[in-house]
Amino acid sequence: MEPVKLGVISTAKIGTTKVIPAMQKSTGCSVHAIASRNPDAAKTAADALGVPKAYGSYEDMLADPEIEAVYNPLPNHLHVPLSIKAAEAGKHVLCEKPISFNAQEARQLIDARDNHGVVIAEAFMVRYHPQWIKARELVRSGAIGEVRVVQGTFSYMNRDPSDVRNKADIGGGALYDIGCYTIVSSRYIFGQEPVRAVSLIERDPDFCTDRLASALLEFPSGQALFVCSTQLVPYQRVQIFGTNGRIEVQIPFNAPHEEGCVIFCDDGSAQGDASARKIAFDAVDQYTLQADAFARAVRGVEPLEFPIEDAVKNMAVIDAVFRSAQTGDWENVAT
Template sequence: MTGQGKVKWGVLGVANIAVKKVIPAMQLGRDGSIVAIASRDLGKAHAAARALDIPKAYGSYEELLADPEIEAIYNPLPNHLHVPWSIKAAEAGKHVLCEKPISLTVAEAKTLLAAQQRTGVKIGEAFMVCTHPQWLRTRELVRSGHIGTLKTIMGAFSYFNRDPGNVRNVAQWGGGGLMDIGCYPITTSRFIFGEEPTRVMGLIERDPEFKVDRLASAILDFPSGQSIFTCSTQMTPYQRMQFLGTTGRIEIEIPFNAPPDRPTRLFIDDGRDVFGGGITTETLPVCDQYTIQGDAFSRAIRGDGDVPVSMDSAIANMAVIEAVFRSAESGKWEKP
């Protein structure tokens, strides 16, 4: 399905991330417009449509997918519904931007890839970080040799949430920290190294009540170096990513939940001393990574460039996540 002008988007569900972050940001974009939202509760759909000034509200996902005006779908449903509804959207001829993680398993993600190949629509994973200027700048600095040869990436990402009703604490819905936030240090490590890890080691602690992973740490062994990270759903809220090379270091202050209302900062250290004497701060202008992501995807639909995160990349990321889980069980290195 191709057209002219702004790409017309529909949204499946009224997830928090959609109504609070992604929809308002995409509405500020130049290349797409949100024309419909659906919920299995028509009242919720109408409320979201009124609050966000969206023209159409539907009481089922099927009705939205049947709307011929809609060209693309944003799918922020719980993890276990990502693939089933993205496949239904593709089969309805709609392009799909699906929230991360793309699926619950590699095998499931491959069924979505098959649907994409069968239908010819564009499908991508919503890792908005891969379009944020702070990440593009970090990659540029690393690739230009600014910190010598990149050897190690270190990351941490955590928050505290023990709400039993929250989807992140429901095991059968793909809950847990590795799927929700551990996927970020994995995808960004792959993004910055420009490689895939050859083997991974994982350690996991599970919540005794919810059975989801509440603390996970991993080592990813890349051809060029190593990435290590810890993520937790029951720790103090924190996030940071560091990139250590042979002659310098880069630190991203707020790597994942980059604020849309103030500048972001990179700390670039020439390594002259351990007291920070060699640190310079690079400030990147205010932007909203969800606006950038939406516009980039819309342009790809119109034939201008590729979707920011392809299905191939999404499957490769899921393979690493799976390998971390396997390693935590086996106690051995596992190959993605």
């Protein structure tokens, strides 16, 4: 398969530190250009990463006929607008999570994809990690009985006012940044969509972002609960509870690529985790696996397992969680 020639929209930290190096390990992609609003920043980043071309504007890179696809790690308010511009320029798009501000905005990407005949994917790299594929396999095989509860926590401490996560007008806040992972993992494990949500959200008095959000989602066959926060001790964990057992994903979202990771499967027969069976995974870069899958979809080798319609569904849950925090009531997840 000919590697997909890819351009990166911006010098975003996630791109320069994680995703570009991971893409450079993928046989499916070749990172060909970086664009920035600042030409010097683009050149510096491209030189540091060994990327051949640097552009001083996103639009100039989109006009480059050599570029087949783009990776969009812009702040959240620019995910849909720049992804649409890229699609209009005939480029396939791998766009960072959360795909949009809400489901309605995300739906525009379905039209963009269909009108311009390109692939558009949301970059939820976790779903490519073998630990999640294994957790879902265990669930599907009935290893923990009937799944009834998925419980997720994701938090970090970040009070930097200059960080995009602390700017409400451009899509900051916990739910967009990390709550989206707890939601996507519960939908992945249940293999269903939640029907309604109730939530409690506390906002930072200065940033106005949601700094602490907790929610309960009702799925057709169970419940998901999650807590996410931008101002709490750094922590992440997902527990999947079935009628006969429990699966614990120890580093569910930021699994390191330099070393392996583990999940636990426990039938609960002994206390204090004594009956927990450890399942170990070799070191793997989930961003490389994501790039491989994106490239296969671009080349028509294998369709995306999670097309943009899935991103719309994830946003519909986020919408319901935000609405519930305002109304103080259960809110249906729009289908």
